[in-house]
């Protein structure tokens with residue numbers, strides 16, 4: 549079955565047809581590291597981790613780029629209020645985000661570029677836009693001329709005449725049109741700045757993603773993702789500036805839903821956010837990551853039941869895929885109760901393969917043992933050692949039936965034993 553994905557730009561589910569056969573390039577708008585993450589911030593990380601894992605499990609060679617916005621108004625404000633350098637605020641919060649991604653089992657991206665490390669690429673993009681008549685320098689800022697792009701608004705389905713002014717700079721007087729958005733923000737006293745041919749300043753949010761996505765994935769790439777709240781203005785503006793510069797940019801736009809509490813979007817400013825660090829002290833990280841409405845390498849595709857694969861191929865139908873997991877768990881328990889060890893082992897293999905795709909395999913994922921994957925391996929190692937000691941003791945008293953039972957029960961749990969002249973070796977298989 550062909551992988552089909554809902555494309556926000558086309559407003560329909562489309563067959564996934566990558567730029568390069570067998571490869572998939574994926575850009576996800578990552579964290580703006582202005583505060584520690586709440587679970588709403590990590591939602592897109594979990595969702596697109598499943599997409600990335602499923603693409604990999606389906607045989608694609610995936611390149612996954614997730615950026616870090618390490619300069620913005622709030623980072624600067626926090627630095628000014630606390631006396632901590634802006635870069636230290638960003639660094640501390642980026643570490644908190646990395647911890648949260650790890651504890652929820654999100655695989656690290658292939659590249660995690662930071663905005664402030666890509667100013668030269670942004671200058672090149674601004675120069676291309678200015679030379680093509682799509683951008684202009686004014687009042688120390690550089691703006692994108694929205695009226696120069698006839699299809700501006702097409703991603704979010706809006707018409708230019710219905711749009712309100714872009715409130716992204718204070719010096720809006722300098723704009724030719726109040727709806728023009730800032731590519732670059734001119735320097736203000738007390739703020740960090742970088743030199744450009746149009747004066748010192750700092751990056752606009754939209755510009756940085758276009759510069760980083762095309763640097764790592766090429767002028768045309770497969771999938772651009774983010775939360776639904778990024779469709780406008782952020783993704784609309786990314787698309788406008790990149791296509792205006794002549795790049796093909798993203799071929800599919802995917803957006804995950806937002807985490808809400810009592811019908812409201814979760815956000816720090818609304819005071820209803822739940823920090824990931826706090827949440828994982830109350831619920832198991834696997835439960836947090838297993839939000840069915842959200843979207844994992846996977847894994848031997850041959851062990852995955854067909855209905856599970858069909859559910860994920862159909863625009864990542866995670867709820868239906870979870871139902872298949874539950875069915876296999878139920879069948880495995882029934883086989884176990886009936887003493888059918890080969891049946892239970894088969895279902896265990898299926899369940900682990902499916903959970904691997906969802907980033908939820910309790911024996912493979914770093915969230916599963918509190919202390920990370922190393923901690924989990926230590927726990928398993930200790931438990932297997934106890935079982936091997938019991939098996940050795942049974943053999944010593946010639947109780948081979950019990951010894952075999954211990955070996956079989958370990959096999960049911962995915963642990964295979966090999967007796968060698970120097971003792972018993974064990975291995976955690978699937």
Ligand SMILES: [Zn+2]
Nearest residue numbers: 577578757782
């Ligand atoms: Zn972005």
